[in-house]
Amino acid sequence: MTGPRARSLEGVTDVGLRARFLSIAAGWAALVTAALIAAPLALRDRLPDPIATHWGPSGVPDNSMPFTASLLVQAGLWALLACGAWGVALAGGGMFRRRTSRMGLGALLGGAGLFFLGLQAVTLTANLDAPDWSRAADLGWGALLAVAGLVLGGWLGALAARPGPDDRPEPSAVPTRRIPLRPGQRAVWVSSVGSGPLAALGGSLLAAGLGLAVLALIGGEGALWIPAGIMSLVGLPVATFSSVRVQITEEGIVIFYGPFRLPRRHIPIERVERAWTEELLPSGVGGWGVRGLPGAMTIMIRGGECLVVGYVSGGRLAISIDDAERGAALLNTLVDRASTGPSAR
Incomplete structure (x- = not known):
C-alpha cells in the first residue's frame, strides 16, 4: 500500500491523481452549469412563462413552473449533485488508488451531467414558440435523449477516470x-x-411498459408508446442483471x-x-x-x-x-x- 505521496504503479502520486480528477470534475461541473443557465436565457423570448415541465402518459403537458424557478431547479439540482461528488472526491483521497472507485465517480458526474443537459434540451424544444405552457408540444421520442445522455455520459465519465494506478x-x-x-x-x-429489489424494480417497469403498449394499441394513443418504450428500455437491463x-x-x-x-x-x-x-x-x-x-x-x-x-x-x-x-x-x-x-x- 502506498503512502499519500508515494509513487504509484504508473508513476503518478495519489495527491497528483486526485488533483487532476478534481480539476477535470470542477471544469465539467462549471461547463454543465453554464450551459443549463445560458440556454434558457438565450431562448427566453421564445418561451412561455410559466413553462411546461411535466407531461402525462398521453403526451399532454400537465404541470408547469415559472421560467426562473425552472431554470434554478435544474441548475441547482445539478450543482448540488456535482458539489456532493466533488466533496466526496476531495475527502476520499484513498479511493483514487482503486480504479473502480474513480470510474464510478466519473460515471456519476458524466452521466448526470449529460442527463440534465438532455432533459433541458427536450423541455426547451417542447416549449419553444408555444403561446402557453398547456399548448407545449409532445416530448416525442426525444424523451429518450435524456436516457441516452445518462448512458453515454456514464460511459465517457468512466473512461475519463480510468487512467492511473489500480491498487x-x-x-x-x-x-x-x-x-x-x-x-x-x-x-x-x-x-x-x-437481488429481490432489483428484480422487483425491473419487473415492475417491464409490466408498466407492456401495459402502456397494450393501451396504445387498443386506444390508439400514439403518445403512450413513448413512456412504454422508456420503461421497457430501462426495465429490461434492470431485470436482466x-x-x-x-x-x-x-x-x-x-x-x-x-x-x-x-x-x-x-x-x-x-x-x-x-x-x-x-x-x-x-x-x-x-x-x-x-x-x-x-x-x-x-x-x-x-x-x-x-x-x-x-x-x-x-x-x-x-x-x-x-x-x-x-x-x-x-x-x-x-x-x-x-x-x-x-x-x-
Missing part, C-alpha cells in the same frame, strides 16, 4: 486454494445469487444472467490463469450491476465475498456469488489440469 491485492499475494481430484474425476460447481448464475466445468466458466439465464457468457479454461476470492462492496466498485470495462469488470449483485478470475492476458473479472471460495478452488484445480494435460500448450 489492489496482487494475485501472487493471495493464497491459491485447490480441490483434490483423482485422475479422470470430473467435477462441476454451480452457484447463483439474485438482477441475478447471475455461474457454472464452472473443465471447459471453463459460463455466466448466465437474469431469470431466463440470458444472455450467457463463456470464458474458456485456457483464458484463465488463476482464481481467488475478495471482499468487495458496491461502493468500492462503482455501484450495483455490471461495472467497469472488459479486462477490469465486476458483476456486483450484493456486497461481500466475490469470485475473482485472473486472465492469462492480465485482466480480471470479479463476480459477487455465494460459495465463491469453493468455486475458486475448483477452478484453480481445473486450470492446473488443463495446463498439464495432453492438449496443454
Whole structure:
C-alpha cells in the first residue's frame, strides 16, 4: 500500500491523481452549469412563462413552473449533485488508488451531467414558440435523449477516470486454494445469487411498459408508446442483471444472467490463469450491476465475498456469488489440469 505521496504503479502520486480528477470534475461541473443557465436565457423570448415541465402518459403537458424557478431547479439540482461528488472526491483521497472507485465517480458526474443537459434540451424544444405552457408540444421520442445522455455520459465519465494506478491485492499475494481430484474425476460447481429489489424494480417497469403498449394499441394513443418504450428500455437491463448464475466445468466458466439465464457468457479454461476470492462492496466498485470495462469488470449483485478470475492476458473479472471460495478452488484445480494435460500448450 502506498503512502499519500508515494509513487504509484504508473508513476503518478495519489495527491497528483486526485488533483487532476478534481480539476477535470470542477471544469465539467462549471461547463454543465453554464450551459443549463445560458440556454434558457438565450431562448427566453421564445418561451412561455410559466413553462411546461411535466407531461402525462398521453403526451399532454400537465404541470408547469415559472421560467426562473425552472431554470434554478435544474441548475441547482445539478450543482448540488456535482458539489456532493466533488466533496466526496476531495475527502476520499484513498479511493483514487482503486480504479473502480474513480470510474464510478466519473460515471456519476458524466452521466448526470449529460442527463440534465438532455432533459433541458427536450423541455426547451417542447416549449419553444408555444403561446402557453398547456399548448407545449409532445416530448416525442426525444424523451429518450435524456436516457441516452445518462448512458453515454456514464460511459465517457468512466473512461475519463480510468487512467492511473489500480491498487489492489496482487494475485501472487493471495493464497491459491485447490480441490483434490483423482485422475479422470470430473467435477462441476454451480452457484447463483439474485437481488429481490432489483428484480422487483425491473419487473415492475417491464409490466408498466407492456401495459402502456397494450393501451396504445387498443386506444390508439400514439403518445403512450413513448413512456412504454422508456420503461421497457430501462426495465429490461434492470431485470436482466438482477441475478447471475455461474457454472464452472473443465471447459471453463459460463455466466448466465437474469431469470431466463440470458444472455450467457463463456470464458474458456485456457483464458484463465488463476482464481481467488475478495471482499468487495458496491461502493468500492462503482455501484450495483455490471461495472467497469472488459479486462477490469465486476458483476456486483450484493456486497461481500466475490469470485475473482485472473486472465492469462492480465485482466480480471470479479463476480459477487455465494460459495465463491469453493468455486475458486475448483477452478484453480481445473486450470492446473488443463495446463498439464495432453492438449496443454
